[in-house]
Amino acid sequence: MDVTEDAVRDICTDAVFERGERYREEGRIHGIHRIDTTVTAVVSGSRQYDVRVDLATNGFAPWCDCPYDGPGACKHVVAVLLQCVDDRPPDEGDRLDTALNSADADELRTFLRDELATDADLRARFLARVGEPTRLSADELRASIDRRFEETNPEYHVVFEPIDFTQWFDLASEYREQERDASAATVYRALLESLDDNMERVDGVYDHFSRAFSRALDGYVDCVAAAERDADAVADAIGFLNERVTSGTPFLSDTSRRPRSSFERSWASSPTNSCVAL
Incomplete structure (x- = not known):
């Protein structure tokens, strides 16, 4: 877009x-x-913030690791976009392509393997991209999300600022692009459990965590509905949603109830799944 x-x-x-x-x-x-239409930058505020925008996407798909939790994009994103209005950075895509084309295949493989060995998030996304199903359980994924809550304010139990969950949403998106809906559902389920059970320690910025929970919930329901599964798997998903409504954080229970109800109705009305106990 312009x-x-x-x-x-x-x-x-x-x-x-x-x-x-x-x-x-x-x-x-x-x-x-800038690489193709993706622009990355560092913007100085109270500290250095990483910013990413896509100039070809409607709304620019803005991302920033600052704690802003208001409506719309933050000032760091706006600053970068305004810079692109006046002086768009040159596209370095050709330079990157030239370097990749001239790189020795074995050296490139060694470099990539070394990076994947030391970067767990990149490794997970790489394996998702090449079609590998996740070998991590929802509990294992949830443990890494829980650590983000613990690391945000290690001296106190309370979380005052938004937490960036992009790496897990990106991982789920990679699985969805590969049509591995069951793996994506596992990632969304881990997000749902961690967000729901950690809401008691959140003080302020509730909208940020509520939006993340809603996004994970919608993704989970969509993926469970799309994945190939048997009656036991469907019953497990419905039981999980019921549990979130009855025993999860009251602040998020209404959010859980809406998609759970529509999910149950859609499966109850399906002739092939009428045997599932709701």
């Missing part, structure tokens, strides 16, 4: 737009690069 000031205004509030404009004018954008 990168214009009006397009940027459409994805943020007026106040955020003004702050982003000021950040750009103050020269707070560092290390801005």
